[in-house]
Amino acid sequence: MRTRPYEGRLRAPFVTARRRVETVTGVLVGIELADGTVGFGSAAETYAVTGESAASITAAVRGPIAAALTEGSRPVRGHAEAVAGACVANAGAKAAVDVALHDAWARQLGIPLATALGGDVATPLHGDMTISLTDPEDMAARAAGAADRGHDTLKIKLGSDWRVDLERLRAVVDAAPDAALRLDANQGWDVKTAIRIITAIEEAGLPVQLVEQPVDRRDLTGLGEVTRAVGTPIMADEAVSGPEDALDIVAGRCADLLNIKLAKCGGIRQALAIADIAAAGGIECMVGAMMEPRISVTAAAHVAAAHPNITLLDLDSAEWVDDPGLADKGYSMDGSLMRLHEGPGIGFEELSPTERTPS
DSSP, rough: OOOEEEEOOOEEEESSSSEEEEEEEEEEEEEEEETEEEEEEEEOOBBBTOOOOOHHHHHIIIIIIIIHHHHSSOOOEEEEEEEESSSSHHHHHHHHHHHHHHHHHHHHHHHHHHHHHOOOOSOOOOOOEESSSOOHHHHHHHHHHHHHHHHHHEEOHHHHHHHHHHHHHHHHHSSTOOEEEEOOTTOOSSSHHHHHHHHHHHHHTOEEEEEEEOTTTHHHHHHHHHHHOSSSSSEESSSSSHHHHHHHHHHHHSEEEEEEHHHHHHHHHHHHHHHHHHTTTTTTEEEEEEEHHHHHHHHHHHHHHTTEEEEEEEEOGGGGOOOOTTTTTTTEETEEEEEEOOOBTTTTOOOOOOEOOOO
């Protein structure tokens, strides 16, 4: 196993109700198998969600995760389970190694990761473009620019003062009238505010597909209240950190949709388990990403292409990162359409993390 620090500046600040990001900092991970096959993964610092830094990710990867993964020869599922059980928390570090493991596995098979997981890469995936939380005029300008570049679905960051949020939303609708909108409050509202603003949106007839995580991630009761009080589909995001959370949300009918992120749940096997649980409860899923490097985004897209219950995509974060070295790897974009490359694994053949883990 190898690790290497990673840093990429964003083309514009990424702002939500919870944080402001200008640089993606994290760790690239490489796994080399006995036959020389190499797989890659990555993890970003996400203090606000998983509590991890680049230093803690590196320590977890090079310490307990490496020890668990190199104990012996097992099928890929056994190795994935070893990664998941190597230590408490550290979901981003586990996801990086889990992705690298699955990338190497698919490379051994000589097929794309989505194909190895039971899907295919032939059909383009339809995603969105995020509009950061700023003033209404700036958000309108960003929305118009995204629409001009062919993005027909926009994810609008809200979650501060509800009156200004309505101004922001109306400005975006005026600037990009043909775009479908997904709203993300990032836990920024309380229950009453969420119901008030979503009801106002519905009464105004604004083209909103869904509202993501309107209330605090720990308040499943409140999330359920919002879901039952409005007609707009409500999506759980921060509230879904693993299959156990998915089971609670599905059983309590607390949300209409679930947002799966590899860095939140710890990797591909956990993500597929969440999608299975949601499918059993008749709840569709989105696959998303935090502000992460292109490797993480590509891996998430392969998961989306592999599971029939993942019907929505929110994987634009790598498009914010100014990183020419990774710009043409993994996938290509045509407006809102993402086309995965058809090579083996996830398609990062030339990436070479150089710092070996201790043996």
